Amino acid sequence: MRKLYFLLPGTTGRFACGGLWAELKTFQLAQQICSAEVVTYRQREVDKPFLADVLKQSDLKNAIFMVSWGFDVPKLVSQLKSLQVVYHAHSAEYGFKLPSAMPIITVSRHTLGYWGQKSPHALLYYLPNQISDEFYDRHLDRDIDVLVQARKSSDYLLKELIPALRSRCRVTVIDSFVEDLPGLFNRSRLYLYDSAQYWAEQGVTEGFGLQPMEALACGCQVFSSVNGGLADYLDPGFNCHKIAGYAQAYDVERILHVLQDCNNAPLPESFFAEHRTEKILSRLTVILNEINHFFDFTQKPCEPIEPLTSTRLMGLKLKRNWNKLKKRFG
Incomplete structure (x- = not known):
């Protein structure tokens, strides 16, 4: 090679x-x-x-x-x-x-x-x-109810939802590099991720969104936006919950319900198999x-397929419309 x-x-x-x-x-x-x-x-x-x-x-x-x-x-x-x-x-x-x-x-x-x-x-x-092998559920006691990483988080999440949750549960917001992220996820019961605003401001899309999957692999429940590449693996209602759902009061109600529910089973390892090293x-x-x-x-001489340039697309559209007219009036 x-x-x-x-x-x-x-x-x-x-x-x-x-x-x-x-x-x-x-x-x-x-x-x-x-x-x-x-x-x-x-x-x-x-x-x-x-x-x-x-x-x-x-x-x-x-x-x-x-x-x-x-x-x-x-x-x-x-x-x-x-x-x-x-x-x-x-x-x-x-x-x-x-x-x-x-x-x-x-x-x-x-x-x-x-x-x-x-x-x-x-x-x-x-x-x-x-998803690195160190991201797995260690079955530890979880002393953080809600975990948030400030980077990429929406104004709504940081300025409205988190303040509303602070008086109801244990919230930790991280705004610096984390040496042991798997360990932090294993201390947390629920992870919040809302990147739709960030990527809209950048003018590009969320490529993959590693953190929600890493959190899921560590046994966290996840509330997340489902923009861009996140839609590849997040399935609201089945393996996660959609954040910023209609109203702040509704988000708070759903988050507290998940925290109180003792039947939140972690996802099976087969869910992550596609993303593991092997x-x-x-x-x-x-x-x-x-x-x-x-x-x-490509070292050999050959003629590439004709590209779909804007000029060619315009010609193809004109040709299609002309054929429709001929079919109607011919």
Whole structure:
């Protein structure tokens, strides 16, 4: 297999976020299949190569560049246009287009469907994010009734719902990095997540939403928004509850009812199997084999499928309308 270069703006400081951790997990899995290396392109780091230096190498036809940082993708694609590039798509709706010669690996079926429409002639693959093995129910005493992580949370959640709950139950709001997130989830009975406002402000979609699934894996009950990639696995009324449901008073009533219900059984491990290491590694092996075969094929001269440009779509619509008119009056 060709060597994989995972392109990241940086891995420390302001670049530290959920998307970075998810990409690094994929990188670590890829290392079990082929040669792989993290390359930074904005921030130079002592222990990692820098993209400008890597591009000076002479054997890049034997490499694949994995791009993932949404807002940086158009610039990177332009910079790497003569090389073999794969887009690892987390969120959707960034607005850019990609050539059909660029395979796309998506982390959710939501994003898969977006690129299936946006780039219909590209190779598309589904590789859900990995839920690390340390996220499991330890069956401990839970001293936190309601847990919230402030980042990505809506104004409604932080300024209205949480204040209304504080006098009724034990609420913990986290607004900094958590060293032992599995441990914190195992101390919590219920986890609240409401990211719809955050992603609407960003103008893109929730790519996957790791935290609600990690909380579920640790035995928490979850109240969550169901936007973007969250709809891949959240099923309100069956494995979670929809947050921000009609009125604050109704949310409070439902949350207190769940906290008082002693029959809230955790989800079976089979629910998480698709997202555990063994399954992800198996899927990634298939995907990387197919992508390597594809890049072998692209070395041969051939004519790509005609793209669905705006001009061509307009012509197709005019042709369809003209045929309808001929059928009606002919």
